[in-house]
Structures are given as C-alpha cells and as structure tokens.
Amino acid sequence: MHPKMASSIVASSSSFSSILTTQFLTPSSFSSLFLKTLTLRSSTPFQRLSFASQPLRRLMARATLGLTLPANTESLKVSFAAKELDVAEWKGDLLAVGVTEKDVARNVESRFENAILSALDSKLGGLLGQVSSEEDFSGKLGQSTVLRIASGLGFKRVALLGLGASASTTSAFKSLGEAVAAAAKSAQAGHVAVALASPDALSTESKPKTASAIASGTLLGTFEDNRYKSESKKSVLSSVDIIGLGTGPELEKKLKYAADISSGIILGRELVNSPANVLTPGVLAEEASKIASTYNDVFTAKILDAEQCKELKMGSYLGVAAASANPPHFIHLCYKPPTGPVNVKLALVGKGLTFDSGGYNIKTGPGCLIELMKFDMGGSAAVFGAAKALGQIKPLGVEVHFIVAACENMISGTGMRPGDIVTASNGKTIEVNNTDAEGRLTLADALVYACNQGAEKIVDLATLTGACIIGLGSSIAGVFTPSDDLAKEVFDASEASGEKLWRLPLEESYWESMKSGVADMVNTGGRPGSAITAALFLKQFVDEKVQWMHIDMAGPVWNEKQRCATGFGVATLVEWVLRNAS
Incomplete structure (x- = not known):
C-alpha cells in the first residue's frame, strides 16, 4: 500500500548547482517493500550508505471481498537541482515563474518593471507581455498563463x-509547487524549472525553506494514486531545477x-x-x-491481538x-x-x-458520508x-510512540x-448512548x-466529529488542549508545515451533558x-501530569474536489517531533 521508496542525494562540489534526486517508486502491491538508498557524492571518492528491508512474511490473511488488490503501478522519479543562473538562459521543456500581483506592474511603455519578467519578455520579442495582457x-x-515558444529558444514553454x-x-510556496506540477502535466513536460519573479524579496535564511x-x-502535485484504476497514465516529469534560491x-x-x-x-x-475491503485492521497493522x-535501526513494533488487549482490560x-x-489489532x-x-518522550x-458503519446507530440519510468511512x-x-518520514530523518534526543487501536465499527449479533x-x-x-461515537x-x-x-507529551489525531467540519470547514483542523505550552509548540510546527489548525475551547461546564445515571459517563x-x-x-x-492535545481532522482529511485523501497531519507531526529533538 505504501510506496516502495528509494531516495538518493547527489551534492556537487561546484558552487554552480547542487542536486537532490528523489526517486518515488509508487506502490506495486501490499507486498511491496520500503527501500531507501542514500548516496553521497562530493569532491572525495564515492561514499555509499544503503538501507533495505527484507521481505516481510505475510502475517495476516489477505482481504478477499471483491477480489481487489492494488495494482502494480509505474514508478514516479523526480530529481531536483538548485541552480544559480540567468532564468532567460535556462534550457528545458517548461520554465515556470511564480509571480505576485506587484511583479506584473508595467511602466509607461507597458513593459514589465520586474527585471526577470522584462528579460524574458525581451527574449520573446514582447510576446510574454502581449499574451499576459490579452489573457488578463x-x-x-491561482491564475496561470502558459505560452508555447517557437523553436530556436532554450525552453519550449513559459x-x-x-x-x-x-x-x-x-x-503559498507548496501551492506554487502544485501549480508547477499541474502545468507540467498539461504540457507533458519532462524537464522543468521553477523561479520566482522577485527572489530578492525573500531573506537569505528563508530561501532554503522556500x-x-x-x-x-511539486512532488505531491505530481503524485497520483492509480493503484485501483484499470488504466493510468505515467507522469513524464523527471527533473526540476529550482533557480535563484541559492x-x-x-x-x-x-x-x-x-x-x-x-x-x-x-x-x-x-x-x-x-x-475497507483491502485495508482491514490486520493489513493496517502489517503496513x-x-x-x-x-527502519529497524530506530523502530520496534508491537502488535496486540484481542486476547492481549483483553488482558490489558481495554473494554x-x-x-x-x-x-x-x-479482528482488531492494537x-x-x-x-x-x-x-x-x-531527553523527551512523545506519543x-x-x-x-x-x-465505520455507525454500528446499531447506523449512518443513514443525506450527509452521513457512510460511503467515505474508509477515511475514518x-x-x-x-x-x-x-x-515513515522520521524513520528516514532519524532525529536525536527524542523517543516517540506511535499508537493506533485499529478496528472496524460494524453490525452483528456480537456487536x-x-x-x-x-x-x-x-x-x-x-454508557454507550450512541454506537456511532x-x-x-x-x-x-x-x-x-x-x-x-x-x-x-501526547498528541492524538482523529476524524472525530462532523461538528468540526461544520464549524471549521474542510481546510482547518480543530485543536483542543489544556496546555498553552503544547499549543504553542504544535501551532509553530503547523505554521512551518503549512497545515491549518484552529484552537477551540475545552469548556468544562459542558461536561454536565456527558454524565450518566448508571456509569461514570456517556459517550x-x-x-x-x-x-x-x-x-x-x-x-x-x-494522566493530569501529561501535556495532551487532541486534533479533530475530520474536515481536512479529504479533498472532496479531487475525491481523494490529503495526507493531512503528517507534516505538522514531523515538524513537532523535530522541534522536540535535540
């Protein structure tokens, strides 16, 4: 289910450019392996460090309903090179320039005031300015305009x-990368460059982050999950040059x-x-x-079955x-x-x-989203x-526990x-007053x-309530924590990751509605x-001594327009862990 992965870094000793090559091998099947190969090259002889897993023997029975398994898909290979050169002299298939509203300002002669746009327009004989005006x-x-260039110039499209x-x-810059991926896909471009019209507007410190x-x-915009399609097109994007950011x-x-x-x-x-007929609790545990x-140099795994959970009194x-x-798998x-x-232990x-069918309080009626409950x-x-990301980064000074109580919420006589x-x-x-909670x-x-x-410190993430979707929409996750210190940590991480969070109150007086007459609480x-x-x-x-945060990600887990998952939460969690690392 996850990608079979390989990545390599090639760092040139030349001050002209540095190259990062990342090879994504999109998933071949549930039996696919993670594979990570790291290669360093400098002015000294080759140094090579390789990490590879051995085939994992099938521990759980394969889901058979519908006879569906993810297909073998073509690999996605994208390399990145950071370069310092004249944008107008770059050679390749597609030159993409990120442009602000200020960058398109014109002088009295209706020419671009921005130096980079002016240079490009001059090379194209004024055609760039003309087309951008015609297309308003x-x-x-979100605006874009793509110009096909006549032969004889270094690039085919701008x-x-x-x-x-x-x-x-x-x-904002992630969105630019996604726009680059979309433009490359539309143009069937293999070799692409990205530049900003005003790179000097950024501080030197912010350029690597940008x-x-x-x-x-660009990587996430290029990726398409085609494992369950009978036919799919392979991406042709193979290399991206990032120009002018150092x-x-x-x-x-x-x-x-x-x-x-x-x-x-x-x-x-x-x-x-x-x-859900493919990703059962057992398969999730296997993944x-x-x-x-x-990443067995830094990870250990423990999978508890129902009997072991019973011993731990997880009723x-x-x-x-x-x-x-x-069956469930903890x-x-x-x-x-x-x-x-x-130095610190996190969970x-x-x-x-x-x-999630809802159980006996079954999900029914418009808006219940039962057909999307695979995303629960x-x-x-x-x-x-x-x-997975942390297994590759390997931060020091921090121990992290990743905990999931995996199961299905179904209906039967034993339910x-x-x-x-x-x-x-x-x-x-x-007291369970609603099986759909x-x-x-x-x-x-x-x-x-x-x-x-x-x-x-504990952070939990859950697609927990429809109320959070109603309150915050599909782009923002709701955050609850009694700890201001933990809130600051995670919100700083989310700002760096580009994921949107909004803190909501833990109003203790509302607990009155959760009291039961026959048990400690209702659900x-x-x-x-x-x-x-x-x-x-x-x-x-x-435990009261533990700093804890709950993130309700019911809204941003799913992109309704694209009808697929977003991967929300990963980037913020990794940023938070790294900020706690030494």
Missing part, C-alpha cells in the same frame, strides 16, 4: 503562475527533508485512499510493521471491535534515536477505524506517515448495543496505553458543542 493575467492567486498579493508562507516547500508541492549544504538538507516529508504524506494518502522492519476499544469479522511502534540519550495517537482511519494514516456499558483500561465506565471509545484505551509508556452529549464534549471525553483518559 494579473498575478492573482508559464506565469499567480502567487497573489504576496507570497511568504510555506503553504525551495523545500516548492519541491514538496545552492549549498543547507539547501540540499532542506530538499532532502522535502523528499522525506513527501514520502510520509504519500503513505498517508494511500492508506486513507485504500478501501505499520513494515515501517519498523524497514472500551474491544466493545467497538466486537461486531466485525475482521498497533504500537516505538522510535528511539540511533545514538545518544533520550502520537491516531484513530484507526478502517471502516485518517488519524492513524497521519501517525504512520510521520513514522455493541446502544445502552451497553463498557469499561476502559483505566477503570472508568462508559465509537472513535473516542477506541482512543480512550489508546490514550491510557500512551500514558503508561511514560509519554510526557456523547447533545448536539451543541459536540466537538468540545468529544474532546472533554478524551481528557478523562489522560
């Missing part, structure tokens, strides 16, 4: 891509980081995209085990899993740094409902995507009924387990403030 290109965000009034954020964001956006070791490091993060996001997308197998989690023919990956001491807990494991996808009382592993009892029941035991691992309150009461429920299963 003003640099607004594209102006609008950045809006200004561009300085990670998300290049990284553009590279990440060269050298710091930039190379940032481009490698973009590749590592993108590989984790792609894994997250593929996990969520896979249908997690592959991460540990591939809340097992209650949800009871109706399904596919997944625990542990990252420890390859060298040095551990990432992801909701792992590989399908989006939290676990973010957690495992982050694990949990409305009105049942379940007992969580911390001894608290829960099952995610918090699985997270309850997962959070108790995380605390028992000695985690000092749902009324409709008002239901995202808040869901977070308050989770808080009951976290």
Whole structure:
C-alpha cells in the first residue's frame, strides 16, 4: 500500500548547482517493500550508505471481498537541482515563474518593471507581455498563463503562475509547487524549472525553506494514486531545477527533508485512499510493521491481538471491535534515536477505524458520508506517515510512540448495543448512548496505553466529529488542549508545515451533558458543542501530569474536489517531533 521508496542525494562540489534526486517508486502491491538508498557524492571518492528491508512474511490473511488488490503501478522519479543562473538562459521543456500581483506592474511603455519578467519578455520579442495582457493575467492567486515558444529558444514553454498579493508562507510556496506540477502535466513536460519573479524579496535564511516547500508541492502535485484504476497514465516529469534560491549544504538538507516529508504524506494518502475491503485492521497493522522492519535501526513494533488487549482490560476499544469479522489489532511502534540519550518522550495517537458503519446507530440519510468511512482511519494514516518520514530523518534526543487501536465499527449479533456499558483500561465506565461515537471509545484505551509508556507529551489525531467540519470547514483542523505550552509548540510546527489548525475551547461546564445515571459517563452529549464534549471525553483518559492535545481532522482529511485523501497531519507531526529533538 505504501510506496516502495528509494531516495538518493547527489551534492556537487561546484558552487554552480547542487542536486537532490528523489526517486518515488509508487506502490506495486501490499507486498511491496520500503527501500531507501542514500548516496553521497562530493569532491572525495564515492561514499555509499544503503538501507533495505527484507521481505516481510505475510502475517495476516489477505482481504478477499471483491477480489481487489492494488495494482502494480509505474514508478514516479523526480530529481531536483538548485541552480544559480540567468532564468532567460535556462534550457528545458517548461520554465515556470511564480509571480505576485506587484511583479506584473508595467511602466509607461507597458513593459514589465520586474527585471526577470522584462528579460524574458525581451527574449520573446514582447510576446510574454502581449499574451499576459490579452489573457488578463494579473498575478492573482491561482491564475496561470502558459505560452508555447517557437523553436530556436532554450525552453519550449513559459508559464506565469499567480502567487497573489504576496507570497511568504510555506503553504503559498507548496501551492506554487502544485501549480508547477499541474502545468507540467498539461504540457507533458519532462524537464522543468521553477523561479520566482522577485527572489530578492525573500531573506537569505528563508530561501532554503522556500525551495523545500516548492519541491514538496511539486512532488505531491505530481503524485497520483492509480493503484485501483484499470488504466493510468505515467507522469513524464523527471527533473526540476529550482533557480535563484541559492545552492549549498543547507539547501540540499532542506530538499532532502522535502523528499522525506513527501514520502510520509504519500503513505498517508494511500492508506486513507485504500478501501475497507483491502485495508482491514490486520493489513493496517502489517503496513505499520513494515515501517519498523524497514527502519529497524530506530523502530520496534508491537502488535496486540484481542486476547492481549483483553488482558490489558481495554473494554472500551474491544466493545467497538466486537461486531466485525475482521479482528482488531492494537498497533504500537516505538522510535528511539540511533545514538545518544533520550531527553523527551512523545506519543502520537491516531484513530484507526478502517471502516465505520455507525454500528446499531447506523449512518443513514443525506450527509452521513457512510460511503467515505474508509477515511475514518485518517488519524492513524497521519501517525504512520510521520513514522515513515522520521524513520528516514532519524532525529536525536527524542523517543516517540506511535499508537493506533485499529478496528472496524460494524453490525452483528456480537456487536455493541446502544445502552451497553463498557469499561476502559483505566477503570472508568462508559454508557454507550450512541454506537456511532465509537472513535473516542477506541482512543480512550489508546490514550491510557500512551500514558503508561511514560509519554510526557501526547498528541492524538482523529476524524472525530462532523461538528468540526461544520464549524471549521474542510481546510482547518480543530485543536483542543489544556496546555498553552503544547499549543504553542504544535501551532509553530503547523505554521512551518503549512497545515491549518484552529484552537477551540475545552469548556468544562459542558461536561454536565456527558454524565450518566448508571456509569461514570456517556459517550456523547447533545448536539451543541459536540466537538468540545468529544474532546472533554478524551481528557478523562489522560494522566493530569501529561501535556495532551487532541486534533479533530475530520474536515481536512479529504479533498472532496479531487475525491481523494490529503495526507493531512503528517507534516505538522514531523515538524513537532523535530522541534522536540535535540
């Protein structure tokens, strides 16, 4: 399900350019391996460091409903080179220029005032200015114009891509990368260059981050999940030159980081995209085990079955899993740094409902989204995507626990009924007044387990409530935490990653609606403030000494326009872990 992956870095000793080559081998099947090869080249003789996993023996039965397995897909190979040269002298298929509204300003002779656009326009005999005027290109965000160039020049096409009034954020430059990927796909361009019309508007310190964001956006924009299509077109994009943002070791490091993060996001997308008849709890556990197998210098894996969970008194989690023919798998990956001491212990807990029917409170009616409930494991996808990226980055000084209580919420004679009382592993009892509020029941035991691992800080991610979608829409995740310090850490990480979060209150007075007459609590309150009461429920299963945050990502997990997963959460989680590393 996840990509078979290879990446290499080639760093030239020349001050002219530095090259990062990232090879994405998109998934061949569930039996595919992670493969990572790292090659360093400088003025000294070759040094080669290779990491490769051995084939992982099938631990779980293959899903057979519908006879569907992901197809062998063609590999996606993209190399990146950072260069300093005259944009007008570049040679290749497509030259893409990021342009702000200010950049397209004209002088009294109706010529571009911007030096780069003016040079390009002169080389094209004024054609660039003419076409941009005819097409009313003003640099607004999302605008683009592509010009086919006559033979004899260094490049075949030039594209102006609008950045809006200004561009300085990670998300803005990721969007530019995605626009570059779209333009390259439309033009069937193999060799592409990206430049900014006003690179001097950026500080020297911000340029490597900008290049990284553009590279990440280009990779993610180029990727298409075609594993379940009978026919698919292979991307022809093979190389991208990033011009005018510098060269050298710091930039190379940032481009490698973009590749590592993108590989984790792609894994997250593929996990969520896979249908529930393929991605069962057992297969999700198997995919997690592959991460540990591939990066076994820093990862260990523990997979608990139902009997082992019963021994740990996880009645809340097992209650949800009871109706399904596919057994639950409680997944625990542990990252420890390859060298040095551990200064802080973190835990990432992801909701792992590989399908949610709603149980006896079955999802019915318009807007219930039952056909999309494969994405109810989006939290676990973010957690495992982050694990994959961190396995490549290998930060020091931090121990990270990745915890997912994977199961399905189905209907059968053995299933949990409305009105049942379940007992969580911390001894608290829960009256189940709605079987479709099952995610918090699985997270309850997962959070108790995380605390028992000695985690000092815990972030959980879940597609938990429709209320968060209503309140914040499809682009922003809701955040709940009693810790201002943890909020600052994670929001700083999200700003760097370009993912959008919004903090919501943990209003304690709302807990009144969660009280039961026969148990310690019910699992749902009324409709008002239901995202808040869901977070308050989770808080009951976290040790008071532990800093904890809940992220409700029900909105941004899915791109409705593209009808596929976003990989949301991976980048922020990795950034947060790295900021806690030494």
